[in-house]
Amino acid sequence: MNDIPDRVPTPCPSCSPDLETVHEVLTEGGGALTVRCSECGHVHKIQPETRREVTLDVVVSQEGESFTANVTTPEDEVVEVGDEFILETEEVLSTVRVTSLELDGHRRTEAAPADEIETVWTREVDNVAVNVTVHPKDGSRDDSRSVTVYVPGDYEFEVGDTETFGDDEFEIDAFVVRGDATGYDRDRYEMDGDSIVAKDAKRVYAYDQTSSAWSAW
CATH class of the missing domain: 2.30.30 (SH3 type barrels.)
Structure with missing residues (x-):
């Protein structure tokens, strides 16, 4: 670059x-x-000024598992929760998002210069797992069930749209935004037309639209 x-x-x-x-x-x-x-x-x-660089430890969460890697960045570069960058190692090439920053003494912060950071906590956002709570068609909540869908990070969910994943078909009713997402002005959206990309979604709520009879089992 x-x-x-x-x-x-x-x-x-x-x-x-x-x-x-x-x-x-x-x-x-x-x-x-x-x-x-x-x-x-x-x-x-x-002669351009040479910016001193530091090497940061990065912990990457990926579908319930995690691994560690290193990145090099200018020492005065400010890193913030929500930042995304490409992580390239011998094992993986993926886009990750900063979820937390750890300073000396296990202190956590939302933003800090690179030379003050001990560990950068991230999650992989190229492909993500989204938890969907599916309510029965009749609107009752007693027999609601949870499904997990696996989609690209930029896959869009929109309130009012009907989605089909395998045997599951459901209409989006609302969604909750992740704490590390940026560009949203509230935590929950439920108006028709409200949309979110999968990597920003903490949970999606929907109503079952499958043609077969509802079963909690």
Whole structure:
């Protein structure tokens, strides 16, 4: 991934040797940047600042199991719950989402610079398991049952839609949002048209639509 910006602040040897001015980055090569001063147009080379990096321990939860890995990131990079990144190891290549951050002394936080973090807790979100509570057609809750569906993380559930998974067919009634999801303004949605992607869903509620008679067994 190229982290070189389009513009950088740096002194200009022609018009501003003591103060930084905005420079346009023209090319990168040999560890140096060729830049053009936005004040006078002078072109010169600079050495970009090297950001120190740290290696973080990452725990990945994946369908009830977990494994550990490592990632390297700039020490001043702020990591937050809800962030997603690609984790690449010899065994796996997957997208994971930060669910918790552990600092020194087993303290937990929602966000912190990378150099303060002991462990990053994550879960895999490329493919996810979604728990669905299915109520009988008649609306009673006594014989409700729970099913688990396995879908891509970006699979969308919408209130009012009918879904079919194997022998199960049900109409979405509501859903509850995971605590690590972002972009939602409340925990529960139940209006027709409300939607959520699978990786953000803590639980989906639905009414049975199968043609066979309802059975709790």
